[in-house]
Amino acid sequence: MSYCSRILVKEQPALASPIPGALKFLLTEENVKNDVPELVHVLNWAPVPPPTALSLFLEKYHGHDLLLTYAGRCLRDFPAENILFYTPQVVQSLRFDKKGTAL
DSSP states (O other): OHHHHHHHHHHOHHHHTTOGGGHHHHOOHHHHHTTOGGGGGGGGSOOOOHHHHHHTTSGGGTTOHHHHHHHHHHHHHSOHHHHHTTHHHHHHHHTTOTTOOOO
């Protein structure tokens, strides 16, 4: 099922973008490493929860500009009182943001 989902999301990312959980099928290590053109759809993707957004700062995503921008937008979309709980993780995650593009 996940292989089919990954193929469908990569071929039709605009159709999957309203579904936050479908993002994992587009953000494979291979897609990010090869900077596939479909990654541009991340900018219009439905916001993911803060823990998922924070994971986009990890080194495995190679500091990809689109992903950092999306993660920052997701964090800004949540109320401050919800993000306050994740402050330690935000601080830790920012150490991987060498370009300063996330927040």
